[in-house]
Amino acid sequence: MDIFLQQMVNGLLLGSIYxxxxxxxxxxxxxxxxxxxxxxxxxxxxxxxxxxxxxxxEGHLPIGVILxxxxxxxxxxxxxxxLLLERVAYRPLRHAPRLAPLITAIGVSLLIQYSAxxxxxxxxxxxxxxxxxxxxxxxxxxxxxxxxFIFVLALLIMASLALFVKHTRxxxxxxxxxxxxxxxxxxxxxxxxxxxxxxxxGAAIGAVAGVMIDLYYGQAxxxxxxxxxxxxxxxxxxxxxxxxxxxxxxxxxxxxIESLSAGYIGDLTGGLFGSNYRDVFTFFVxxxxxxxxxxxxxGRATTERA
Amino acid sequence: MSLLKVEGLQVHYGGIQALKAINFEVKxxxxxxxxxxxxxxxxxxxxxxxxxxxxxxxxxFFNGNAIDNTPAHARVGLGIALVPEGRGVFAHLTVADNxxxxxxxxxxxxxxxxxxxxxxxxxxxxxxxxxxxAGTLSxxxxxxxxxxxxxxxxxxxxxxDEPSMGLAPLIVKQIFNTLIEITQEGVTLxxxxxNAKLALQTCERAYVLDEGLVSLSGAANDxxxxxxxxxxxxxx
Ligand SMILES: Nc1ncnc2c1ncn2[C@@H]1O[C@H](COP(=O)(O)OP(=O)(O)OP(=O)(O)O)[C@@H](O)[C@H]1O
Ligand SMILES: [Mg+2]
Numbered sequence: 257m258d259i260f261l262q263q264m265v266n267g268l269l270l271g272s273i274y275x276x277x278x279x280x281x282x283x284x285x286x287x288x289x290x291x292x293x294x295x296x297x298x299x300x301x302x303x304x305x306x307x308x309x310x311x312x313x314e315g316h317l318p319i320g321v322i323l324x325x326x327x328x329x330x331x332x333x334x335x336x337x338x339l340l341l342e343r344v345a346y347r348p349l350r351h352a353p354r355l356a357p358l359i360t361a362i363g364v365s366l367l368i369q370y371s372a373x374x375x376x377x378x379x380x381x382x383x384x385x386x387x388x389x390x391x392x393x394x395x396x397x398x399x400x401x402x403x404x405f406i407f408v409l410a411l412l413i414m415a416s417l418a419l420f421v422k423h424t425r426x427x428x429x430x431x432x433x434x435x436x437x438x439x440x441x442x443x444x445x446x447x448x449x450x451x452x453x454x455x456x457x458g459a460a461i462g463a464v465a466g467v468m469i470d471l472y473y474g475q476a477x478x479x480x481x482x483x484x485x486x487x488x489x490x491x492x493x494x495x496x497x498x499x500x501x502x503x504x505x506x507x508x509x510x511x512x513i514e515s516l517s518a519g520y521i522g523d524l525t526g527g528l529f530g531s532n533y534r535d536v537f538t539f540f541v542x543x544x545x546x547x548x549x550x551x552x553x554x555g556r557a558t559t560e561r562a
Numbered sequence: 563m564s565l566l567k568v569e570g571l572q573v574h575y576g577g578i579q580a581l582k583a584i585n586f587e588v589k590x591x592x593x594x595x596x597x598x599x600x601x602x603x604x605x606x607x608x609x610x611x612x613x614x615x616x617x618x619x620x621x622x623f624f625n626g627n628a629i630d631n632t633p634a635h636a637r638v639g640l641g642i643a644l645v646p647e648g649r650g651v652f653a654h655l656t657v658a659d660n661x662x663x664x665x666x667x668x669x670x671x672x673x674x675x676x677x678x679x680x681x682x683x684x685x686x687x688x689x690x691x692x693x694x695x696a697g698t699l700s701x702x703x704x705x706x707x708x709x710x711x712x713x714x715x716x717x718x719x720x721x722x723d724e725p726s727m728g729l730a731p732l733i734v735k736q737i738f739n740t741l742i743e744i745t746q747e748g749v750t751l752x753x754x755x756x757n758a759k760l761a762l763q764t765c766e767r768a769y770v771l772d773e774g775l776v777s778l779s780g781a782a783n784d785x786x787x788x789x790x791x792x793x794x795x796x797x798x
Contacts, residue, residue: 309594383697400788425666427661427667428655428662428663429663429666430660431652431654431655431659432655432663433656434653435652435653435654435655436652436653438614438646438649438650438654439646439650439651440652440663441613441614441634441635441640442614442634442643442644442646442650443663443666443711443715444635444636444637444638444639444666444667444714444715445666446633446635447661536792547779556654
C-alpha cells in the first residue's frame with residue numbers, strides 16, 4: 257500500500273515538471289499550429305546554465321540566493337533563445353507549408369544539442385550537494401522539503417499562467433490570436449508580438465522546469481532534452497494539444513502513469529519486464545487514450561477550430 | 563474633406579488580379595454602399611482598407627494621411643474597424659470577452675464599461691448571453707456581436723462586409739435599423755452587400771464594382787432607378 261502511495265507522490269512530482277514543459281509545447285502549438293521540437297532542448301539549456309551558474313557562485317553566496325540567481329540567469333538565457341528561435345527559424349516560415357517549420361524545428365533541436373555538447377561536454381554534469389533537505393515520513397510515504405518546494409512552485413506557476421491567460425488583457429489577446437489571428441489583428445492586436453510573447457513565456461517556464469530537473473535528478477546532460485521533450489509533448493497531446501489546462505492535466509497524469517508502471521510493471525508481467533520498460537508502457541497509454549479520444553482528454557474536436 | 567479616399571487601388575492574389583484600379587471616397591458621416599456581383603472584389607477592397615492585404619499599386623488615405631504602410635493592427639487605433647465576411651467572432655471566448663477584445667486598444671475603463679452597457683441595451687440578445695461562448699450563438703447573434711465588437715473600438719469608419727448574409731429578414735431589418743441609428747451619432751459607414759436593394763435603401767451613395775473596377779457610382783436613390791442597376795443587381 258505504501259508503495260502505491262509513494263509512487264503516486266513521486267509521479268505527481270515528476271508530472272508537475274512534465275506539465276511545465278508541456279505548457280511550452282501546447283502554447284506554441286495553440287497559436288501557430290506548430291510543434292516546436294526544440295523546446296525540450298531549451299529546457300536542457302536552462303538546466304545546464306543553472307549548473308554553470310551554481311558552479312561559479314558556490315561558496316560565495318547563501319544557497320537561497322545562489323538558486324534564485326541561477327534561476328533568473330536560466331530564465332533570461334532561455335527567453336532570449338526562445339525569441340531568437342521564433343524570429344529566425346519560425347517567423348520567416350509562417351506562411352510556408354506545415355512540413356517546412358517542422359523540419360526547421362528538428363534542425364534547430366539538433367543544433368542546440370550539439371552546441372550544448374561543445375559547451376558542456378557529453379558527460380553528465382552533477383549538481384553539487386548544496387544542502388541536505390529535511391526528510392519527512394508521512395503515512396509510509398517519504399518526501400523531502402525540496403520535493404515539496406518543487407511541487408508547490410510548479411502548481412503556483414501553472415495557476416498564475418491560467419489566471420494570466422484568462423483574466424488579463426494580454427492573455428485575452430493570446431487566446432484571440434490563437435482562435436482567429438485575422439480577427440485579433442482587426443481588434444488592434446499586434447499578433448506578431450503576441451506570438452513572440454508566447455514563445456517567451458513558454459521558454460521562461462521551461463527554464464524553471466530545467467532548474468527543477470537539476471534539483472530533482474541532481475544532474476543534467478546535453479541530450480536529455482530529447483526524451484524529456486518527447487514526454488512533455490506526449491503529455492500535451494494526452495491532455496489535448498493547444499489546451500493549457502490539458503497540458504497541466506496531461507503532465508501530471510503522465511508522471512503518475514510512468515511512476516506507477518515503474519513500480520508495478522515487474523509484478524504485473526511476472527518479472528518479464530522490468531521498471532526500465534516504463535516509457536514503453538507510458539506510450540502505450542498515450543496510444544490507448546488517443547484511440548478513444550483523438551483530440552486528447554480536454555481537447556476540442558479539431559473540426560471546431562477555425 | 564473625405565474621411566477615406568482610395569486611389570488607383572490594385573491587389574493581386576498570386577497571379578489573379580482582384581482589383582484593377584479602384585477609386586472612391588467616403589466623406590465624414592456618410593453611409594456609402596459598395597455593391598457588385600460575386601467575385602467583383604468587394605471583400606478584397608475592405609480587407610485592403612483594413613490592412614489585411616498588401617497593395618500592389620495605389621494609395622489609401624484616411625483622414626487626409628496615406629496609410630499604405632500602416633500595419634493592420636495600427637489602423638484600428640486610427641479609427642478603422644472592419645466587421646469581416648463570416649463575422650470572425652472568437653468562438654471560444656465568451657460574448658463579454660469578445661466585446662472586450664473590441665476595446666483592446668482603449669484604456670478608458672469607465673467608458674469601456676458604459677459602452678458595454680450601451681451595446682447590451684442595443685442588442686439585448688447579447689446581454690442575455692454574456693457568459694456564453696460566442697461559437698454557440700446563432701448566426702444573427704454572431705453578426706450582432708461582430709458589429710458591437712467593432713463598435714467597441716469607437717471607430718470613426720465602420721467597414722461592414724455582408725452583414726445580412728444568411729440571416730432571416732426580421733433580424734436583418736433589426737440590424738440595419740441599429741446601424742442607421744449608430745451612424746446618426748457620427749460613425750461613418752462603408753457597407754458591402756450582396757443585397758443591393760437593401761444597401762441602396764440604407765445608404766446615401768453607392769459605388770458599383772465590376773470585376774475589380776468601379777463601373778458606376780452615384781446617389782443611392784438614383785441608382786435604385788437606374789435601368790442598368792435594376793437589370794444587373796436588383797433582379798427586376
Ligand atoms: N485568397 C484568395 N486567393 C485567390 N484569389 C482570391 C482570394 N480571395 C479572393 N480571390 C479572388 O479575387 C476576386 C475578388 O474576390 P472578393 O472576395 O473580393 O469578391 P467579393 O466581391 O467579395 O465576392 P462575394 O460577393 O462573393 O463575397 C475573386 O475573383 C476571387 O476569386
Ligand atoms: Mg465578399
